[in-house]
Amino acid sequence: MNFDCTQADRERHIVNLDSWIRQRMPGVAQSNDFEFLNDNLHSKSCLRMHHFMTKVMPYAVKVYIKYPWDKMSDTQEITGFPPDILILAQFESVRGELEAMKTSMTLNFEQMLKLELDAREISLLAYA
Structure with a gap:
């Protein structure tokens, strides 16, 4: 995205970027990929200013991914x-x-x- 524009356009682009991130990067990915993003993002990347990079995710230790092939006690046969x-x-x-x-x-x-x-x-x- 090009952020060389007026303040109103810049805010609109930031809102679009935020919604894009919210739709495509769920909480699990935010918590699991935080270290990877922190190590590999460019130092001037606008993602570094996003709330999931600046604020600690509550209960991040309890967040995990469930795959369809993982059998749980309530999984149907x-x-x-x-x-x-x-x-x-x-x-x-x-x-x-x-x-x-x-x-x-x-x-x-x-x-x-x-x-x-x-x-x-x-x-x-x-x-x-």
Whole structure:
């Protein structure tokens, strides 16, 4: 960027540069690459005046990068199947369990009703 311009243009260019840095250089990179930038930037570079070079980042020790291949305790197991297919398979298994439960409940109800009616001696044979 060319900073040989009026004060208003200079401020606009600095704002553009700040937004460019904010979009492309997240906090992790700021904390991890601070020493590299400090060693390799030109002494008159405008990045040296930026807030991430002049101010200490709080809790920089606790900042680290998580890669997709790092497995954590809450990482889902990779199966190779798309997630929507896995969800549909789970719905189908739940549907099968509900059908089995419905059949079981119907049989249990019929048996219980028959036992109750037999205990009260209510049947078609009693009216014959």
